[in-house]
Structure formats: C-alpha cells, structure tokens
Amino acid sequence: MASVHESLYFNPMMTNGVVHANVFGIKDWVTPYKISVLSLLYEMTTSKIALQEKRRLNKLILPLQQGPDLQLGQFLKTVEDCCPQTAFAVKIRLNEMADGELKDMEFFFTTLPNPTFDSEAYKTSVVGLFIRHMLLAYNKLSFSQVYKLYKSLQHYYHVYDAKPVDGQMGVPTFVADDSDMDLTSTEVTIGDKMERELDSPLYASVELNQISRGPLSQKQAEYFLAKQAYLLKNDDNKALRPAKLQEELNNMLKFNPDFAEAHYLNYLNSMRVQDIYISTHSLLHYFDRLILSGSEGKSNGDEGYGRSLRYAALNLASLHCRFGHYQLADLALQEAIRIAQESNDHVCLQHCLSWLYTLEQMKGSDSSVLTEDSVKMAAHFCLPYLASLGIQSLVQQGAVQGKSAHELMDALKDTDILHWKHSLSELIEISLAQTISIWRMYGKSTMAQQQAQLLLNMSSLEPVNFGVTQNNTEAFAVALCHLAELHAEQGLYGGTTEIFKHLKEQFPPHTQHAKLWMLCDLKIQFEKHMNDGKYHLAQPLVPAIRAQNKTEGLYRKAQVLKSLSRTTEAYRILQKLQVHCEKTRCTETIIRVLLSTAELHWESSDFSTGLPLLLQALTLSRKHHLQALASRTLLHLAFTQLMLGVPEQALSVLHEALEPILAHGGIMDKGRALMLAARCQMALVATRHSLTVAIHTLDEAASYFSTLNCKERLRDVRYLQARLHSSLGQTAQRNRCAMLFHLLDRELQTPRAPTDMRL
C-alpha cells in the first residue's frame, strides 16, 4: 500500500511541512495535446483560410484551449468538421515532428509566432497568453524533460496513426494497439491462453490505466468528477456502475490522494449502494481534506475552515439521517448547531434548523412549531430555498392534520411564485408532486392526473448537461406512482405495467427512491388479487408490504384474514391498528380501519353495531376533506340501512355519494355503488318502471365489473338481473342471465356467498 505513495511525497510544493492540497497550482504544462493546439494556431496564422471556415475555427479555439486533453483522433475530427484543409495541415505538421527527430520539435517551437511582436495574436489576448504560457513552460523544461515530451508526442501521434480511422472512440482497439501491450503480447506465445487468463488482473489494470489516463490530468479529473456527480444527481442510471466508479476513483486517489472532491464523489457513490462504512469514511476524509484547502482563510471566520467544520458535522447528520440512525443524526446535528452558534453562522444554523425539523418529522413527532420558526428565520436571512422547503413541509403536515384545502393550495401557490422567481426547479417539482398527493388524498383523481401530467411533461429549468435531464428526483417517482395507482383504479392494468416498467428503469431497486414504487406495485397487485377473489395470491404479498410499511402491511393482513373469514384474528389486528393510527394521527388509515371493522360486523349479520363506527368514519373523512373515503363511507352506510330494512333512507344516502363516486371514484367503487343502487330500487315498492331502471343500472355495474374481470361480483349481478327479469316476466332475458350466471358459477367453483351479505 505504502509503496504506491512513496514517490508522491518528494513534493516540490511542500512548504512548511504542509503539502498544498492543490499541487496542480500550475496548470500550464506542455503536453502533446497542447502542441497540437499550438500547431493549429500556427496553421491558422500562417495559411490562408476562407472567412467562413476561419470563423468556425475561431469559435473552436476557446473550448479546445480550456477543455480537457483530447486524443489526437478526437482533436483532428473536431478541427476537420470546421476546416478539413487545416486539419490536414496540422496532421502533416505533427507527423513531421513525430516521425522526424527531436530537432523537428525544437524547430517547431522556435518558429511559433511570438505574440510579443506578432500582430495576429495580440499578447494579452487569450490566444496570445496561451502561446506565451506554452513558450515559457517549454523553455523551462530541462534536457531530459524535453526528451520525454518528445517521446510522449511520438506516442501520442502513433497511437492515433496505428488506429483505423473510423475507430476513434473505440477504447478496446485503442488498448489493443497500445505499445505497452505489444511488449507483453510479443513475449507471450500465441497459443498461450493460460497466460492470458492468469494475467487478467494485470490486463484489467492496464486497460483501466488506459481509460483513466485521461482523467488523471487536473482538468480531466475535474471534468470526470463533475460529470459523474451531475449524473448521480440527475440520472444515476447513466453514471458509471457503482463498482466501476469506485474503481476509477480509487485509481484517481492512488495517484493523487489530495484530490478531495474524489472522496466526496466516493461518498455519494457508496450512498447509492447503501454502504455506511465507506460512505462515512469518505465523507470524513473529504472534510479532513477540505479543512486543509480552506486553511488559508481566517482561522475561524466565515471563510476559514471553521465553516467547513460546521458543514462537516451537518453532513454527518444528514448521512445518519439517510441511514435511519436518528439518534446519531440528532447528536451530530446538535454538534453542528452548537458550533454554528458559537461562530454566529446564521446561514448554517438555518440549514441545521431545517434538518432538525426533518429529523423530528422522521422520528414521527410533531415539528410544526420548529418548521414555522425555520420558515420565518429563513425568510429573514433571505434563504428562499430553505424557506419554501419549510413551507412545503408545513403544507404536508397541514394536509395530514386536516387543514382546509384552500389554505394549503394558497401556500403552495405562494411558494410557487417564489420558486419561479428564483428558478428553483427542484422545488417546483416537489411542489407539483405535493399538489398531486393532496388532490389524490382529497379523492379528486382528475385533478391529480392533470397535475401529474403537468409535472411529467414540464421541461426542467436546469440546463441540460451531458444530454441528461433531471428526472430521477423523488418528485418524479411520487408522480409516477400516483399515476400508476390512478390507472389501476380505473382497471387500466396495461398502463400500470408500462409505468412500472419505466419506474424500474429509472429507479433501479438499489436506489434511494425505489421503495416508493415497490410499495405501490405491491399494493396494486394486492388489490387486484383481492378483487379477483384470489386470496391465496394476495396473502404472500402481505409480508412484502409489511417490510416496506408496517401499518399498511397490518391493514392488508387484516383484509386477507377478513376475506378468509378468520374474523377473530382480523378483528384483533384492526383494533391494534386503530390504536396505533390514533397515536400517529394517520387519519386515512383510521377511516379505512373503521370501514373494515364495520364490514367485519356485517359478516356476523350485526349491522347496527357497525353504524356508530361508520358515522365516526364519516365525521373524520368530512373533517379532513377526504372525499373518496367519505363517499365510500356513505356507500357503507347506505348498505347498512338497506340491510336494516330502510331502503328509502339508503337510496337517499346513496344518491349523495353516487355523484362523486361516478365522477372521481375507482371503477370498483362505481360498480359497487351502482349495484347497491339497483338493490335499493329492488327493495323499494316494485313498479315496472323502477325495475327496468334497476336492470339498466345493473347492466352498467356489470360493464364495470367485467373491465376489472371481477367474476364474483359479475355473478351476483347476473343473479340479480335474472331475478328482475323473472319478476318482469321476460323469460328470454331471464334465461340468458341465468345462463351467464351458471357459466360464471361453474367457472368459479366456489359456493356463492350470500349476495345480500356484502356490499
């Protein structure tokens, strides 16, 4: 291990015992690539070029000069696109030098236009400065250095020359033609396969060196890091695989242990694979390094390393938070707060505060007071990002606590204005995602769908780098999950599958937000199986759901048990769940639990006991504006009333719910509502007209159930229809319905549950 570094510490930049973190202070060293650029400049000044082409070349100079070193092939290609004639001239010139002798290169440098006198490249212009830098750097080289430069120029040229012209980007061919490799391959006899296999680690390392030889220069390394970091942030599928990236970074750090940013990228990378050891290690290492580089500033002031200390502690807190170590996160956060307070760093304190309420929220305690404080302070210190993040968090809490809709929407609208003003694209996305969730919670599926489409079709405000737009944020995951659920509700399982396919690609299972779609997928599958009556398929999903979300898992378990008529167990679980949810104030689940409990009472024909529960659920859902749940509760109430023998009342209650259900509800709810309506009509005084209407209603319900392929309910519908037709004396239709019923019954093979016992 140690031997790797031994050459590194003979460091001319070491003063005062401190190796300056940026050993690359001097960036202008003559490299073969720089010589190519110089020869391009030379050609441009000496030869006659058409104005059009000259203009294109001029545009090219700056990126070529400031960009990372390119391979000769790439370089010539870029020049060729602008002016083939110049590219050819450059190539000839390089060829002269590479195939000639050392003196050709020396000659080239003496003939370079000297910008001090030359008019074409003014001495303080970008080009003039560049040429002067290069000349200076070249003149400073010692004898052996000049020779080495020449050698590397030859290598640079011959690598390009030996390569087929079209394979400019092909790394494998590049490796195969590399002169280093020739050494080994000539030594090894051709049939010696063993050798190759044995040598594979060596080959791998050679290959790696070849690839990473580029990133090793300062600018290339920076470019590499910037690109990978950008990709990690925006679309980590396009970034290097975690293992590969780690390898690259290790390689980079091996040659330059002072490159602190690489440690940070290492931290991000290991966060991807949830590796707490390496991520902690890299994070701390990064800050240790950062502290050094910042040490020139004031010792404890705003710019000094005191600042990075504070943020080091804060980052550590966020790391523990990510891994769910709330206690440790809390300690780290307290530390960050304390240091920030000591040095009066309000900005850092604000960041700490916003983490503090996030942490509180994650721990499940009420943090609205803290959040409000945070928002106020952030606004005071002009930190729009933190302020609107706080407002969003408040909105979320408000929504759960049942604040009125217009307040929430107003708040979101206000923050939106702020976001657009400061172009905080991430927050815009979050805000849209939040709107989707709120609409969904209120049961307005159309609005939710519309907002989801808006988010997905919105073009990001961030500049598009490396051909990647940002679309792997949590907001996108949330929106897509909602969309999937909305599709599933309408029975459009094809669409759902498509969405999940996309989600799987965009958020592979190991990534941070993958849990969102996993749970969503499981829930949809579960619902589907339950609707189909395939309880044995739904049951194995319960542990999986439970692993993702305990409360949800328990609820689902209760549902399965209820369907399997294991009433006592189901009841016990529901009771437990209700207590738990009342503690965590999870209103939606409470309502659903209440409904399920009422259904359990129905099973034992105990309709009146369910009534208070249903009324409680109704109050709760109305209080929290949860329309979908409220309509479902009304449905349950109507059914109870029907069962208790007051169909008139039931029908009037039902009419209240019917409209919102038909407008916003899922297809299952629609079918159930219509079937219930028909049964109420049947139970009422039977006029011929009302019976006909009931038949039609049932037809409609049947069409809903058949889209869901919910055969059990379809069978019920057919039975009812047959009876209606019978009472109307329409024998032919009755027989048809009876036959349909019979077919379904044979197919299902399970004895029919008493129709009147369930909703």
Added chain:
Amino acid sequence: CLITPNLKMAALCSEFGDLVQIKKQLISVISLCKERGLVHSVKWASELAFALDPLPKDELPPSHLVSEEDVQDLDAFALAKSYFDLKEYDRAAYFLRGCHSKKAYFLYMYSRYLSGEKKKDDETVDSLGPLEKGQVRNEALRELRVELSKKHRAGELDGFTLYLYGVVLRKLDLLKEAVEVFVEATHTLPLHWGSWLELCNLVTNIEMLKSLSLPSCWIKDFFMAHIYTELQMIPGALQKYQSLIEAGFSKSTYIISQIAVAYHNIRDIDQALALFNELREQDPYRIENMDTFSNLLYVKSMKPELSYLAHNLVEIDKYRVETCCVIGNYYSLRSQHEKAALYFQRALKLNPRCLGAWTLMGHEYMEMKNTSAAIQAYRHAIEVNKRDYRAWYGLGQTYEILKMPFYCLYYYRKAHQLRPNDSRMLVALGECYEKLSQQVEAKKCYWRAFSVGDVEKMALLKLAKLQEQLTETDEAAQSYIIYIQEIFSCGEQLEHVEVSTALRYLGQYYFKNKLYDEASLCAQRCCDYNDAREEGKALLRQISQVRDQTETPSGELFVSLSDNNTPIKRVSPLNLSSFTP
C-alpha cells in the same frame, strides 16, 4: 546453488537444539546473499550469527560448492557484481544477459529491477509537470513479471528468484499473488530473511496469517515474533522472543531491540528503557530503532538523556530518518515545536514512508494549535499505514479540541478498533460520550477501560463521578473503593486531590448509610490531605454526635448493602482498613 536444497533440508530438520547447526546455516546463507547483493538479509543474518558462539575452524562450512555453470559464468559474474556494487545496474545486466547459472540469472533480474527503481526515483524529480508524477512507474516491472512468471510456471525459479518475483508482484499491487509466491520462496529457501520480512508487510490480520502454510523451521519463530509485534499481539510476540533468548540467542541485538519495541508498544516504558540502554551499551553506534528509544525518553521527560542521545546520533550520521526523529523529539520536549516540526519534515524528506514522523509532526502541529496542518499530517500517516492507531487517535484529539465530540467519536472508534485493549482510546471514547450526555455508553467505556488495565488510572474515577452525577450512589461508592484500592496497590500516590475526593465521597456515603465505623475511617484518612482536612474533621464531629445519640449496630445494614449483583459491589467496604496511605 547446490547448497540450497541441502540448506533447506538442514533447516527443516534442526530445531533450536543444535545451535552449531544454526550457525553453520547462517554462515552459508550469508555468503549466498552476499553474492547476490541482498545486503539487508546479509545484515540480519550476520547480526544473528554474531550473537552465536564462534565455530571451531574445522567445523566451518565449505565456502563454495561450485557447479559447472557457475564456472562458466565466473568472470562475467564477477564483473557484473562489481558494477552492481557500484550501482551501475544497467551495465551489470548487460554483461549478465548471456549467463546460464541461477546465481547469475538472479543478479541479472535483480539489476534490471533495481535499475527500474532507480530510474523511477530519478524521474520523479524530473517529470513533465505534476500530473505525470503520479504516473511514474517502474517500467521494468511488467517485463520482469512476464519473464519470471514463465519461469515460475516451468518451476525453474530458486528461492532468491522467487523472492524477486514476489517483490515484483507486490510492486505491481498484485498482493494476493505476491503472498503466494513469498510463501513458496520461504519453502524453497527458508533461511532468506527477506522473504519473511516481505510476508510480514503483506499479512494484514491474524486470520490471514493462520491460513498460510509456512515451513516449520527455526526461522519461523523469528517471523512469528515479528509479525505478532506488527499485528499488535504483543504478549504473543514477547513470549516468542523470550523462548528465542532461552534457546541461545540471548546476545542478539536484533532480538533485544525487537523486545524493546514490543514493550514500547504496550507502554511498558521502564522495561523498554532498560532494554534500550542495554542495546546502546552493546551496540553504541546503532541508529535503528533509536527513534523509538527517544519516544520513550520523551514520555518519561528525561531531558538530559534525550539530549545526549540526540547529540550522539548527530555525530554518527545526521542524515538518517531516525536521527531527525530523535532531534524532533528533543525539540518537542523543549517546547520548541516549530523546530521539532522542521526536523520531522526533514525525516520525511529522507524517507516519505516513515509513518512515525507523520504522526509526530501531527502532534507538533497540535501543540502549535495549527489544527488544520495537524489533520493533514495525521491523514498522511493514515494514508501510509491505515493501521496507525496513533494517527487515528490524534485526529480524534484534534476534533475534540475543535469541540466536536460527536465527530471525533468516529476516529476514536477507529483507533479503538485497532487497539482494542488500550485504555486511552476507551477513556477518550468515554469522555466524548459523556460530553454528548450518553451516560450509558460512557459508563460502559470507562468500565471497559478499567477492565483492560487502565494506564492512567483515571477511568474508574471518571466512572465514579459519572455515577455520582446520575445519583447511583451505591455504584459510585463501589467505583471509588476500587479506585482507592488501585491507587494504593500500585504504591505511588498519583493524584492526591482525586484520592481525597474519593475518600470524602465515601465518608459521606457511609455516614448516610449509618456505617459509622467505615465513615470515621474515611474521615480520618481525609485528614491526611490538605484540601479535605476540614471536611474530614467536620464529618468526624458529626459521626461522634450521632453515635452519642443512638447506638445503631451497623452490621445488618452493611449486609443488605453489599448484597447486590454486579461484580463491583462484592468488594467489602471493610477492605479500606487495610490501606496504608
């Protein structure tokens, strides 16, 4: 090279019983290594041979067993060897290229390797800009590897070439393969210390060590002892070295120095100092390990001795890493930290891999309150050797000074991981936890620190104070009792203030529990200390007052008190009476 198999056989069958045999083997291996220019192994073997009794004339091993090939290559080899000794490696290799004997082949390959290394070092100074510096490699390595691996597969490598092959593999970072090759090398030629030493550097943990199949030879004991020291398994190492001394190597300076270093590692300062002094007497011009010696002198604050050592070493050779470290320590002891840092830097310039210097430099910067430079120095130390617990500990201390107790937990934990039985890390961890108000963890740390043998005797006191804060009165009393026992049993009174604190607390405690005999005993003891005298007297007065009022038998109370379940509590409070302050 016909000797090698004979040697191997001899080495395998002889245990320590026959020192004469060992001496013979050493003499032959010395000449073998010398011919091949392996100077360090020659030095090691010679030192060991010197420690054994001289052989009578007729028992000396035959100096040369010359094969046909050797005779053919004789002249070329002699020429090349002379060039090799003059560090003209390329030239040596050139004249050896046609030779066929194994000896010549080794020197041929070794010259090529060394030439590559030399060029690499020269390149580093003279490179094309800093970017390229990281890429400077020994270009010869890859060729050497290809050639050697071919021969290796054909089974044509002898012990020395195997060693070289291993070195090449290690330099190419192919550590796994390197270990295999070195193990093979030790089997082929067990007496070559170089292979064992390389193995020492490659074995990182005890499991790995156990998985290796090594030849059973007397030299293996030296290896085991060495690697135990490396892996911080000091008791095992000491035991091994002791048995080696008993086996007849008592005069070996190598063993003495190794034992001294081992004692240094477990902070047994007096033993280590004694050994180093002995070493200095036997080998006055020795520079190796003197940095460790100076560390010990530093810890003991023995200024004159350190100053003498420093001046002596400067006279011998002032451009040695060890000398610079000693001078650095000397300045540090005189609180001239800038100068100290300067000398550590010089040491690093001489040998950048000298990790002790990095750590020591970190300490100096800490003294100068230059925390950022300190962090950097420690980080460098860790980069050179990840197992350097002192650097991790130093990093922890730095962050503790910066008032970041949570942040430094990570570093202390790392240090603790590396030295699980070192109480200093545990106490440091405990203090951090205490600052973070994690009393449960803090108590665990302190108790553990006491259990592993507390060096500074502070853990129990801290534990007791913590328990006092948490109003766990019984536990606190027990801790104080053990603390006092510890302090008095080690003979010297380290800190009067703290003992008096303990006594004061115990007095009050017994008084509250109506154990008046014990309370008065404590109070009397309190009176021996200035700062607690008044309180002691006051307590005595109170006791006599209460005694006058009621005559309570204290026996039952005491029984009920000590009838608890944790192990600390079983110590009878009455033990106090046996103390002699």
